[in-house]
Amino acid sequence: MKTIHLKNGEILTIREALVEDAQAIIEFIKAIGDESDNLTFSGSEFITTIAEEEEILKDHADKENQIFVIAFIDGEIVGQLNARASHKPRLKHACEFGISTRKDHWSKGIATEVLTYLIEWAQSNSVIRKINLRANVSNKKAIALYERMGFEHEGLHKRDFYLHGEFQDAVSMGLLVD
């Protein structure tokens, strides 16, 4: 658990998600699905049940190389990040994450703090040695944020997204953890 005073005076709390957070996380994910085109789903396409979400949270909590992070302001979830990795010995050191924050809280530094939490977790983790991500090429705000946090561009995935009748490419970025 980490408490941060944002520059605007609000207090941000960041912690790992618990199984009991499942319903609030589903509501958050449905909301953010409709707040941008940069996720892999819209709100109505997110059909995970509470029982399924509980299993996902339990799986993240049980595995050393995975983490599910949520950020709160005034008791409301305003950001989330989940990083997953394979159990296979040849792949278990490399996690890939997704991140989002509520639109009415964008540009307050919340994603920066949540990413800092991920990087600190990875640095103190005995398994993780690489953090990967994939972002739509048009998601300039997210790419600039990852660059600021030290992620390097590693490649291009052509036709990765299909949105509004068009294919879009995605970039791969990564951070070595030593």
Ligand SMILES: CC(C)(COP(=O)(O)OP(=O)(O)OC[C@H]1O[C@@H](n2cnc3c(N)ncnc32)[C@H](O)[C@@H]1OP(=O)(O)O)[C@@H](O)C(=O)NCCC(=O)NCCS
């Ligand atoms: C991309 C996303 C996660 C960024 O979240 P965010 O909480 O707005 O990110 P931050 O506030 O930490 O950083 C972004 C901006 O805040 C600014 N900022 C950083 N720290 C700040 C602070 N303490 N006070 C004020 N502004 C700050 C940054 O300079 C940056 O400015 P910009 O928007 O002009 O580029 C968010 O826009 C989002 O959820 N988008 C939809 C889903 C998505 O695209 N996810 C990523 C998929 S790869």
